[in-house]
Amino acid sequence: MILVWRYLCFIIFLQSVSCNTDNDIILDVISSRLDHISISLARIARKQRVMETRIDSITDNMKGRDLTDGKKEDVVSDYSDGAAKEELLIMKRAISSEKEYVRNLVESISVDISGRIAAVKTPSDDLDSRIAAVEATSDDLDSRITAVGDKIAAVKATSSNLGNRIQSMEKGMNTVKATSGGLRTRVDSMESSITSLVSAAERRVSFSVQNRPRGNLAILKGETTVKFNHVFYNDGSGYDKTTGIFTVPVSGVYQFIFFVEGWQSKDEFICQAAILMLYVDGSSAETVAIADPRHKNQIIQAGNTYINYFSKGQEVKLSTADYCDEYSIFDFGTTFSGVLLY
Template sequence: MQFTLLKNLCFAILLTSGQSNVVNDALSEQVLKRFDGQWDAIWIAVSELVVRLDALEKRLEENKSEECAPSERQDTDEVTSHYRIDDKLKEEFMILKKAFVAEKENLREFVELLEQKVEAKMKDVGIETVTELKHKVNLLANEKTDKELSEDIQGRVRTVEKTLNSVQSIADALEKRTKLVESKANKMQDSSNEFEGRLVDIETSVSTIMETQNRKVSFTAQLRPPGDATAVLYKKNQIIKFNHVFYNDGNGFNTTSGVFTVPVSGVYQFIFFVEGWKVDEDNDCPEAIVWLVVDRVGLVIVAVAEPVNKGHHVQAGNAYINYFTKGQQVLLGTTHTCETSVIAGYRTTFSGALLY
């Protein structure tokens, strides 16, 4: 009776654990497995011992009923054999009795351990008495129908579906955020490309400005005679050294040599004026003739100032536009027409500028 109650207790605990989360499923399975295995082993052992004890008791009773004092007709061997059988039965009985006691002790220990575990499980699920346990077992056995089990499974399926939907929602949200981040990254890349383009434009503008600054080339020089003199006597094929510079952007004109060295390739315009002065009537070649010389080659770009009378001043000029490369040299000089020429100062000038 006690073993049947314990089995009902375990069954109730297992049914209750299937309905609530108070009892751990894994622990319940371990208790059930341990109970079934150990119970079966103990029950089989005890059953065999009972059968053997019953057989011995019958044999002993039969032996006692037939026991009598040995007659004179019985020989000594028969008596001795009878007592030897009786002793063997007693010895076998004692062995079985010890085995039964040992199995009984094992069963008691197993029952005590199982009772402790059942009581603990009962407290966990809120069951105080055995009567309440039996009522709970009957209630659970009646209520736990196939329909409810199906509904329970369906509920778990719905829970799993909700979890999957939540995971899908999270995945969709992550995908949206990923797309948003990629969109922002693309915008940042576009902004970066635009910034790089603007930076290139700025660098180009700066380079253009720098080149423009470097391409600002112009000068104006004037001939000033030394001391109190008002004119300078030049021989033929002589460089006119304009020793006073009003403006020299690009530092292309050299006042010492009177030569302009092209600092930047481009189209230049050169303008020059010369003033002639007839000092006396005896001058066979009173005109002042100058021309533009490029790289020591005189061009047919001349200015002829020809005074007629003594003390007469005449000014003449010319201009020239052409493409010049960096390093070319440009100057004004007298031609080979007159052996000497008197050129007045201050109104004899030489100018040039880079057009583009």
């Protein structure tokens, strides 16, 4: 009975321990050890039954004999001193041996379980410290989450304000779009005016020049370009006084006006006239001005006009004729002018 109570107490102890340890590890150890205990208890029970059977057999033999008191003592002594006594001793020793084996198994299980519990407690301490660290981290996360929540609330407030401002801007944009049509029309008109002004500025071409030789008279050979050395006006920079040539800067219709003043210094009437001819790109335009004095010291002025379409880059000039070897050209009265009409 004592052994059974120990066994029950040990089972309760194992149940309490298994609540805080690894059930798989402990139960493996318990299962193997309990198998040995169960086998030993079964052997003890068998031997106890054998002893009971043997004692019952001896008792039945003694009852079946008619023994006097003296003979009964002899029979008892025979059984006590004989084979029965020896057999009982062997059984008692076997039972004691089995009990000792069971006791040793229980103690070894207790020692093994204690070691394993101690081994389990060490990681448990580490788990406690890690749990404490996790709790501290959780507190920090809570504070950070709270801070993030405050920021989100601030962002929502700002977002609402931005939404109102965006709506106001959209209304302004709609107003601008409504008026942009008229503005675009005005801008187009201004651009057209600017283009016209630029075009008109580019097409402003005119010049006016005069011949001012040293003294009052210039003697020029035949077929000589007259270099009008005094420039009154040269809008468009088409005239070059170093060459006497006007280069057309803009294509269009031009008007050219020129005058020549001649002076007869002798009574001879051979080559007394001052003759200038208009040339375009080196060819005569068949336009001539002839100043023809008829007596000595007479001054005569003549002129002509030429209108035509000219392309950009064409060259226009005045030259003396090829009728005489030289011509007398009087100063100030010999001029050359040109203007772009359209």
